[in-house]
Amino acid sequence: MLKPLLFVSAVVVFGITASSAIAPRPQDAAQAPAAKKDAGKAGDKAQARAKEIYAVDCAICHGENGNGKTDLAKDMGLTLSDFTDAKTFAAKSDQDLFKLIRDGKDKMPAEGIGRAKDDELKNLVIYLRSLSKQTADDAAKPSN
Numbered sequence: 001m002l003k004p005l006l007f008v009s010a011v012v013v014f015g016i017t018a019s020s021a022i023a024p025r026p027q028d029a030a031q032a033p034a035a036k037k038d039a040g041k042a043g044d045k046a047q048a049r050a051k052e053i054y055a056v057d058c059a060i061c062h063g064e065n066g067n068g069k070t071d072l073a074k075d076m077g078l079t080l081s082d083f084t085d086a087k088t089f090a091a092k093s094d095q096d097l098f099k100l101i102r103d104g105k106d107k108m109p110a111e112g113i114g115r116a117k118d119d120e121l122k123n124l125v126i127y128l129r130s131l132s133k134q135t136a137d138d139a140a141k142p143s144n
């Protein structure tokens, strides 16, 4: 009865020793690339948040894809520019867009600080500029 128990504990002790010998020390786990990856992840997260804000606060007028062809725009008699066209924002700086979105213009409602903080609004501008690229990417994809 004792023998199998001894064998088991020997295996356990050996297993622990062996695995700690093989396991890489945490600081060996290549810190520089990991930090880079985290920065990328933070960017992805900020863009995911921008997409969320756009979907909730902007898409109702400007459309999920940004082309501005929405029922609400039609009902309100709005002619909205096409965000899926790279030319739309070509002549505008990020600051121009930031200010326009923050302050609103005519029938375009202001996006207050309570709805998007400054850094969120900056990311929203990046997201808006990416809409023309996303559409181009979609168009390049095979349709099946």
Ligand code: HEC
Pocket: 053, 054, 057, 058, 059, 060, 061, 062, 078, 080, 081, 088, 092, 097, 100, 101, 105, 106, 107, 108, 109, 111, 124, 128
């Ligand atoms: C109630 C409908 C409505 C909503 C909601 C809305 N917009 Fe607008 N948006 C407009 C209208 C109308 C204009 C045109 C304003 C003008 O130039 O007179 C406009 C213009 C713009 C422009 C300028 C386009 C250009 O050609 O330069 C940008 C950028 C923009 N909106 C972004 C946004 C963003 C981002 C949101 C969400 C935070 C948003 N809009 C929410 C109606 C809306």
